Amino acid sequence: MTLAERLRAALAEGHGRDGTILSSDMRDPRIDGHIALAPAAVLVAITDRPEPGLILTQRSERLRKHAGQVAFPGGRVDPGDADEIAGALREAEEEIGLPPHLAQVIGTSDRYHTFTGFDVIPVLAVIPPDLPLQPQESEVADWFELPLAYALDPANRTRRAVEFEGAVRHYYEILWQERRIWGVTAAILANLSHRLGAL
Numbered sequence: 001m002t003l004a005e006r007l008r009a010a011l012a013e014g015h016g017r018d019g020t021i022l023s024s025d026m027r028d029p030r031i032d033g034h035i036a037l038a039p040a041a042v043l044v045a046i047t048d049r050p051e052p053g054l055i056l057t058q059r060s061e062r063l064r065k066h067a068g069q070v071a072f073p074g075g076r077v078d079p080g081d082a083d084e085i086a087g088a089l090r091e092a093e094e095e096i097g098l099p100p101h102l103a104q105v106i107g108t109s110d111r112y113h114t115f116t117g118f119d120v121i122p123v124l125a126v127i128p129p130d131l132p133l134q135p136q137e138s139e140v141a142d143w144f145e146l147p148l149a150y151a152l153d154p155a156n157r158t159r160r161a162v163e164f165e166g167a168v169r170h171y172y173e174i175l176w177q178e179r180r181i182w183g184v185t186a187a188i189l190a191n192l193s194h195r196l197g198a199l
Helices: 001-015 084-096 148-152 183-195
Strands: 038-047 055-057 074-076 104-108 118-127 140-147 157-164 167-176 181-182
Touching: 001 104, 001 118, 001 183, 038 084, 038 183, 055 084, 055 104, 055 148, 055 181, 074 084, 084 104, 084 118, 084 140, 118 183, 140 148, 140 181, 148 167, 157 183, 167 183, 181 183
Parallel strands: 038 118
Antiparallel strands: 038 055, 038 074, 055 140, 104 118, 157 167, 167 181
């Protein structure tokens, strides 16, 4: 069975599984119907190798929002995009030079609402290993490959709390080598861990 087939089967089985799924950042009125959420999509690009990896980016320190944070390639879905999948593939091409035709799309996972007003759809895809990806310097400082098994293992995920704008917010954090993965990215990985289980 190929990696794509294994992922497709695990995702289908996972979507039939009950359990706690993180659907939003906590305690912000913007995610409770008070404003319309903007559609967004991220590409969960999984490398097709014996020990699959996960492509993540380190955002540029020059960005106005979320500077320096680890993120999936992705962003707002544009009006010209056919759907969230097209938006995720376009953003990945713009941010790290990933050719869309090399991404074998598996499906989508649980949407996630951010307190900054986005409705994020994670798009899973299998890509060839060792592609010569090039970060788009104005947005992406670097990219790296995180072992998928490490990313999905609940033992590597810590729940944290912080006070922000008068409310206590909870988030997940994953530490790998010198990288800190947290916030929306870690929440999406927590959901994927539940949906995919142990591959």
